[in-house]
Amino acid sequence: MIRNLKEVKDNNFDITRSADEVRKLSFNDHVCLGCGICESTCPVEAITLNEIAIDSRNRLSNDIYFSGHEKIAQNFHDDFDVQRVTVNESKCVLCGMCSGLCPVDALVLTIDGVPIREIDAYPHYNAFSEIDDDECVYCKRCEVACPRDAIVIERVLPDRADLVTGEINVDDDECIYCGVCEELCPAEAIVVDKETGKESIVIDKDKCVYCLVCKKSCPTNAIKAICRACNYGEYDLDPSKAVVKGNSVIDSELCVFCGWCEGVCPTDAAKHKKPFKGSIEVDQDKCQACGACVDICGCNALAFPVSSGPGSRLDHIIAYDDYCVRCKACAKACPNDAITVKRTEIDHTPTNSATWTDALNAIKD
Amino acid sequence: MPKHIASGLKYLAAVKLKDAGKSHQVIADELGVDRSTISHYLNGRNLSWNSIDVARTIVELCPRDFLKMTEAIFEEPEQSRKIVNICRESNFEVIIEDSCIGCGLCVSACPMKTIKLESLTAHADSIQCCGCQLCSDECPTNSIKILEIEYD
Numbered sequence: 101m102i103r104n105l106k107e108v109k110d111n112n113f114d115i116t117r118s119a120d121e122v123r124k125l126s127f128n129d130h131v132c133l134g135c136g137i138c139e140s141t142c143p144v145e146a147i148t149l150n151e152i153a154i155d156s157r158n159r160l161s162n163d164i165y166f167s168g169h170e171k172i173a174q175n176f177h178d179d180f181d182v183q184r185v186t187v188n189e190s191k192c193v194l195c196g197m198c199s200g201l202c203p204v205d206a207l208v209l210t211i212d213g214v215p216i217r218e219i220d221a222y223p224h225y226n227a228f229s230e231i232d233d234d235e236c237v238y239c240k241r242c243e244v245a246c247p248r249d250a251i252v253i254e255r256v257l258p259d260r261a262d263l264v265t266g267e268i269n270v271d272d273d274e275c276i277y278c279g280v281c282e283e284l285c286p287a288e289a290i291v292v293d294k295e296t297g298k299e300s301i302v303i304d305k306d307k308c309v310y311c312l313v314c315k316k317s318c319p320t321n322a323i324k325a326i327c328r329a330c331n332y333g334e335y336d337l338d339p340s341k342a343v344v345k346g347n348s349v350i351d352s353e354l355c356v357f358c359g360w361c362e363g364v365c366p367t368d369a370a371k372h373k374k375p376f377k378g379s380i381e382v383d384q385d386k387c388q389a390c391g392a393c394v395d396i397c398g399c400n401a402l403a404f405p406v407s408s409g410p411g412s413r414l415d416h417i418i419a420y421d422d423y424c425v426r427c428k429a430c431a432k433a434c435p436n437d438a439i440t441v442k443r444t445e446i447d448h449t450p451t452n453s454a455t456w457t458d459a460l461n462a463i464k465d
Numbered sequence: 466m467p468k469h470i471a472s473g474l475k476y477l478a479a480v481k482l483k484d485a486g487k488s489h490q491v492i493a494d495e496l497g498v499d500r501s502t503i504s505h506y507l508n509g510r511n512l513s514w515n516s517i518d519v520a521r522t523i524v525e526l527c528p529r530d531f532l533k534m535t536e537a538i539f540e541e542p543e544q545s546r547k548i549v550n551i552c553r554e555s556n557f558e559v560i561i562e563d564s565c566i567g568c569g570l571c572v573s574a575c576p577m578k579t580i581k582l583e584s585l586t587a588h589a590d591s592i593q594c595c596g597c598q599l600c601s602d603e604c605p606t607n608s609i610k611i612l613e614i615e616y617d
Binding site for chain 1: 563564565566567568569570572573574582583584585586603605606
C-alpha cells in the first residue's frame with residue numbers, strides 16, 4: 101500500500117506521495133476562491149469544501165451592512181482560522197484533477213517538482229493577465245483596483261531638475277538694467293550691474309527654473325523666455341512621451357483573471373483573459389442583502405451599492421458582470437439562492453484523457 | 466537456505482531459456498552467473514534436488530505469492546524481475562479502461578515496471594506483466610483489468 105504524507109502549516113497543507121515519482125499536492129488558502137470545483141470533480145471524493153462563507157455572514161455586524169465596506173473579505177480571512185478546503189489524505193490519489201481544474205493556483209500538484217501546469221499532457225485553462233510595459237504609464241490604478249493585491253507597480257520618478265527645461269534670453273538693446281528681474285527672481289539666477297557705463301545683465305541658466313517671473317516683470321519686454329514643461333499643454337496619455345518609467349509585476353499565483361486591471365487601465369497596457377465565459381445575475385426579489393456573496397467573492401465582482409449617506413440601508417447587491425470569473429463561490433454561499441452564475445464556455449488546452457475531458461465538461465453549464 | 470532457493474530458481478530459469486534455444490553464454494549473461502555454473506546447472510550437477518523442488522513449488526504459487534517470494538529471495542529487484550519474467554507459467558493481458566484518471570498509483574505499485582503514464586492515461590506493456598494484480602488493487606477507479614491468456 102502506497103501511503104500519502106500530509107503536512108499542515110497554518111491554513112496551508114501539502115500531501116506527498118513518494119514512490120517512483122514524487123507527487124505533491126499543495127493547498128494555499130489565501131489563493132483559494134472557495135468555488136468548489138475541486139470538490140465536485142474529485143474522482144475519489146477526497147475533497148470537502150468548508151462552508152466558511154455562512155459563518156462569515158454571521159460574524160458581520162449591522163455596522164458593516166450600513167457602511168458599504170469594500171474589503172471585508174480580505175480582513176475576514178486574516179483572522180479566520182479555517183481552511184476553505186480539506187483534503188482527506190488517505191483517500192487522495194494525487195491524480196491532480198483538482199489542481200488541473202482549479203481556476204486559480206490554490207491547489208497545485210507537482211510531479212517531481214514540476215507543477216502540472218507546465219506539463220503538456222495536462223489540460224490548462226487558456227487564461228492570462230499581463231501588463232504591457234510599452235503601454236503602461238505606471239499610474240497604479242490597477243494596483244489599487246486589484247482585489248487580490250496581485251499587482252505591484254514600481255515607478256521610477258525622473259529627477260525634478262531634469263523636467264525644468266526652457267529657454268531664456270535677454271535682448272541687450274531693449275534692457276534698461278533696472279534690476280527688477282534680479283529682485284524678483286526666486287532662484288537668484290539673475291545678476292544686473294547698474295553702474296553707468298558698465299551696465300550688464302547675466303542670467304545663470306543652471307539656476308533658472310523658467311518660472312517666467314522675470315519676463316512678466318520686465319518693463320521693456322527685454323526678456324524672452326519659454327518654459328518647456330508647461331508647454332506640453334494638456335495631460336497627455338501617450339505612453340511613449342511619459343516621463344515616468346517603472347515596471348509592473350503580476351503575481352501569477354494570486355491573480356484570478358477578474359479583469360479589474362484592464363477595466364481601470366487608462367491606456368491599453370493591462371490585458372486579461374478569463375478561464376470561463378458565462379454570466380452572473382442577482383435575483384433582486386430573493387436577495388436579502390446579507391453580504392455573504394460580497395464576503396466570499398475573490399474578485400470584488402459583487403458589492404453593496406455606494407452608500408447614499410449615513411443611515412441609508414444597503415438593501416441590494418450589485419454584480420459587476422465584467423469582473424466576475426464565474427467561479428460560483430457566491431452562488432454556493434448565498435442562503436437565498438438569489439445568485440445565478442453560468443459557465444457556458446471553458447477555454448482550455450486539449451487533452452487525450454477521456455476522464456479529464458468529462459471532468460472539464462462537467463463544470464460547464 | 467535462501468541462497469539455495471535462489472540457485473534453484475536460477476536453475477529453473479536456465480532450463481526454460483535452454484528450452485527456448487538460448488546458448489549457455491546467452492543464458493549466463495541473462496542471469497548474471499558464470500558460464501561454467503550454467504553448464505553445471507544444465508548437466509544436473511552442483512545443485513540439490515531439494516532446492517529445485519522448493520523453487521518449483523514457488524513458481525507454481527499464485528502469481529502474487531510467486532512474485533513476493535522471489536522479491537524476498539533476491540535482494541536486487543532487477544534480478545527478481547528477470548527471474549519472474551522467465552519462470553512465470555502464464556502470460557497476461559493488461560486492459561486499461563477509459564476511466565483511468567492518470568494518478569500514477571499503478572506505475573508506482575507495479576513491481577515489474579510494466580505501466581507507464583502517457584498523456585494522462587496509464588499504458589501497460591503486457592509482455593512484462595506477471596499477473597500479480599497489485600496495480601488493480603491500488604487503482605482508485607478500478608480501471609485495470611488483468612486477463613490470463615489461455616492457449617488451446
